[in-house]
Amino acid sequence: MSKIVDGLLYSESHEWVRIDGNIAIIGVSDFAQAEMGDITYVDMPSEGDELTKGEDFGALESVKASSELYAPVSGKVVACNKQVEDSPELINEDPYGSWIIKVEMSDSSELDSLLDSVSYEKIAA
Amino acid sequence: MTDDLKQTCLHNSHIELGAKMSPFAGFDMPIQYSGIIDEHNSVRNEVGVFDVSHMGEIFISGPDALKFVNHIFTNDVSVLQEGGILYGMMCYPDGGVVDDLLVYREFEADHFLLVVNASNIDKDYLWIREHSDGFNVVIDNQSDRWGQIAVQGPESEQTVVDLLGIEEVRDLSFYTFLDAEDEEGGRVIVSRTGYTGEDGFEIYASNANIEAMWRELVGDGVKPCGLGCRDTLRFEAGLPLYGDELSEEISPLMAGLGMFCKLDKEEFIGKEALETQKVCGVQKKLVGIELDDNAIPRAGYPVELEDGRQVGVVTTGYHSISLDRSLCFALVDSSFAALGTVLFVRIRKRVFGGKVIKKRFYQTNYKK
Structure with a gap:
């Protein structure tokens, strides 16, 4: 059973979002990291990149496969987690403590289409 | 499914x-x-x-067993002692590979065991039977x-x-x-x-x-x-996987496995084609590439020159666990296969530089 944290929003592609004012802090769920296995590389976007909800902004690579990351919201990348880029295994160890990017949202109404922890539990079982 | x-x-x-x-x-x-x-x-x-x-186990026995195995196998089993094993391929007449396999020479005269890839058992068994006309052998698929x-x-x-x-x-x-x-x-x-x-x-x-x-x-x-x-x-360890580094299109010589093809043998299926490849050279060669970045090259990714011209494709790639470097095998135009050649791998939206190195990335530890 994968761990799901209350108070976060989730996408169907298994990213989580923590809201901090107008900033969306984005990572991947425990379900996603468990599915991937040992994560060995994070293909990060650059700060300043403009993301469109639903489009890929980077990728996680495990030993065996790569898995695209999809933007749960639109906006500008304002920070990339250097620590996670240097030590991708942090995502396996603590998926909810290891954010990947921070995005300045251009349309916070997009959050309405994300899932809460109860709804997400149904697809991440 | x-x-x-x-x-x-x-x-x-x-x-x-x-x-x-x-x-x-x-x-x-x-x-x-x-x-x-x-x-x-x-x-x-x-x-x-x-x-x-x-994995598949196909047993071949009978008075013509040695001659027959040598007919379908690129390596030379006549030099094999009882209790010995040889690695090699079965080839098509055009030099493409049916499968790569191990041949065990059993302790009983005229008995051989062929160990073949799981994905190819049915194809191999059919191939072996189809080419046994005129040989006095028993072919037994015991997989x-x-x-x-x-x-x-x-x-x-x-x-x-x-x-x-x-x-x-x-x-x-x-x-x-x-x-x-x-x-x-x-x-x-x-x-x-x-x-x-x-x-x-x-x-x-x-x-x-x-x-x-x-x-x-x-x-x-x-x-x-x-x-x-x-x-x-x-x-x-630089070992090929059938389907990735060897196939109907990728011959043993293209894969750098010429040492397992005994062209001085009297005959075997594919010999003429492999001889021609040896004399004239092959158009593509399998190489090892070490990338300068930690990005991971995966099978199917394009291999390019600095100007963006595609000269090959990745067949297998990993961020090597034992060596902590991003490495791949790639099939490239032979003109760009020399050790030290600078090549680029396109990974999603970006291009990463690297150079050709020996395919045996890891120093193997076999007991001789």
Whole structure:
């Protein structure tokens, strides 16, 4: 059973979002990291990149496969987690403590289409 | 889909061990148990055991057995002693590869065992039968009756001696085998072979006996290892996988495996084509590439020159677990295959530079 944290929003592609004012802090769920296995590389976007909800902004690579990351919201990348880029295994160890990017949202109404922890539990079982 | 998948004799054990299962070559196979990195490191540093029961065993016997095996096989079995093993390929007349395989020369005259890839068992069996006209041989596909495990790693000899009680393996040199018997008098074959770049053994026996050995080993703490790390290990050791580095389109000479094709043999299927390739050169060659970045090249990614011109394609790639570098095999135009050539791999939206290096990325530790 994968761990799901209350108070976060989730996408169907298994990213989580923590809201901090107008900033969306984005990572991947425990379900996603468990599915991937040992994560060995994070293909990060650059700060300043403009993301469109639903489009890929980077990728996680495990030993065996790569898995695209999809933007749960639109906006500008304002920070990339250097620590996670240097030590991708942090995502396996603590998926909810290891954010990947921070995005300045251009349309916070997009959050309405994300899932809460109860709804997400149904697809991440 | 899952209903059509075959199961090995160890399937129940994989489920009990909580393995992540996935279809491979028509079988429902374990990809990993504790994790690919952990399993990989166990084999490099200690010992691990693999279920390779999906592999095929085809026996060939009869007065013309030696002549026939030499007809379908690129390597020369006439130089093989009883108890010896040779690696090589079966080729099509155009030099493309039907399969790569091991040939065991048995302790009985005119008896050979061919160990073939699981994905190719039916194709190989058909191919072998179709080319046996005029040879007095018996061809017996016993793939379903044999289980197989591979015990691999620097502690594998001690493990096989201590836990399976097969003391004689101490005397086996690389690429030789011995015959033993289980308690019911069933045949057990133990060879000093593997697919990891480490010392190790492959053990063939009845499905029931293989299950007993597997449970003994795993029960005593030998780490079960899945196909995930089997691939990372063989890759680092520079070993090809049929379908990726060898195929109908990729000949042994293109893959750099000319040493396993004895062109001085009187004849074998594909000999003329391989001779032509040797004289005229091949258009594409398999190379190793080391990237300057940690981005991971995957099968199918384009290999380019600095100006963006595509000159090849990645066949297998990983961030190497033992070497901590991003490496790949790639099939490239022969003009760009020399060691040191600077090449680029396109990974998603970006391009990463690297250079051609030897395919044997990892220093293998075989017992000679």
